[in-house]
Amino acid sequence: MADMGPGLRRDDGIWVAALAMAGTDRSRGGLTGGPAIILVEPQLGENIGTAARAMLNCGLDDLRLVTPRDGWPSDRAVAAASGADTVLDKARLYPSVAAAIGDLVHVYASTARDRSMVKRELTPRRAAEEMHGFFAAGEPCGVLFGPERMGLVNDHIALADAVLSVPLNPAFSSLNLAQAVLLIGYEWFTAQTAPPPETMHTGHSRPANKEELLRFFGHFEEALVESGFLRHPDKRPSLTRNLRNLFQRAGCTEQELRTLHGVITAFVGPRKRPASGDKPADDGDAG
Numbered sequence: 001m002a003d004m005g006p007g008l009r010r011d012d013g014i015w016v017a018a019l020a021m022a023g024t025d026r027s028r029g030g031l032t033g034g035p036a037i038i039l040v041e042p043q044l045g046e047n048i049g050t051a052a053r054a055m056l057n058c059g060l061d062d063l064r065l066v067t068p069r070d071g072w073p074s075d076r077a078v079a080a081a082s083g084a085d086t087v088l089d090k091a092r093l094y095p096s097v098a099a100a101i102g103d104l105v106h107v108y109a110s111t112a113r114d115r116s117m118v119k120r121e122l123t124p125r126r127a128a129e130e131m132h133g134f135f136a137a138g139e140p141c142g143v144l145f146g147p148e149r150m151g152l153v154n155d156h157i158a159l160a161d162a163v164l165s166v167p168l169n170p171a172f173s174s175l176n177l178a179q180a181v182l183l184i185g186y187e188w189f190t191a192q193t194a195p196p197p198e199t200m201h202t203g204h205s206r207p208a209n210k211e212e213l214l215r216f217f218g219h220f221e222e223a224l225v226e227s228g229f230l231r232h233p234d235k236r237p238s239l240t241r242n243l244r245n246l247f248q249r250a251g252c253t254e255q256e257l258r259t260l261h262g263v264i265t266a267f268v269g270p271r272k273r274p275a276s277g278d279k280p281a282d283d284g285d286a287g
Contacts, residue, residue, distance in 0.1 A: 035060065037145070038145065039051060040067075046079075048068065049078060052081045053080070055084065064091070102214070105207045109144045111164070122165070166180075207254070
């Protein structure tokens with residue numbers, strides 16, 4: 001083996017890098033933090049690994065996995081991550097999208113298809129600027145990515161505040177999972193951190209997180225079923241998504257949701273109590 005200078009050597013006629021991976025310098029301080037990257041039902045461990053590598057490229061380290069098809073942990077993910085072990089080691093597994101986004105205040109859904117929903121649509125660049133403002137206000141964010149073959153289903157997109165759409169060739173805009181994560185991560189990494197042009201003051205409350213919003217959806221939709229409004233099963237899914245999109249756009253505070261719980265209770269009476277051991281229902285606070 002011949003040593004040909006810093007970082008290079010010759011081994012059996014092949015030039016190889018002496019560093020473990022080109023572009024990697026573990027002596028320099030790294031950047032971490034930023035929005036959660038939520039992979040919904042990813043199909044291949046390799047794609048999880050390359051997504052983790054893209055995340056670490058952009059200083060992101062909060063990886064959340066919703067029911068990966070091939071299980072977790074994954075040796076194939078580790079191999080494909082090419083050293084982004086810190087992201088994989090911290091990755092958290094969730095049984096549902098609702099569980100994965102429960103602690104977040106703002107959620108974006110990455111999709112290349114028009115879903116005919118009334119929902120804000122942003123470029124990754126605009127979303128990154130927005131997320132920086134939210135993080136500065138202490139409001140955690142996350143981005144949903146769907147399975148490689150079909151993407152997110154409409155029920156998952158209905159849980160997001162906005163849709164991310166990447167302006168690409170309209171005749172061929174398909175991206176693989178790691179490409180999509182890298183594009184959005186790059187915009188986050190390079191976004192300006194100037195104060196947002198608009199701020200929502202929430203008084204003595206705070207923005208509701210997704211767990212609180214989903215609890216309200218459950219109470220509201222239960223009341224709609226009891227009242228007969230959702231009496232047609234074939235129309236129920238689309239009506240439910242439309243109503244959820246409406247409240248997503250409203251940006252409710254925690255106190256406003258308590259008030260809405262109280263309004264529902266005033267109309268239909270106290271909510272049915274769950275079986276012993278389950279979490280009690282919230283009948284609201286009209287204050």
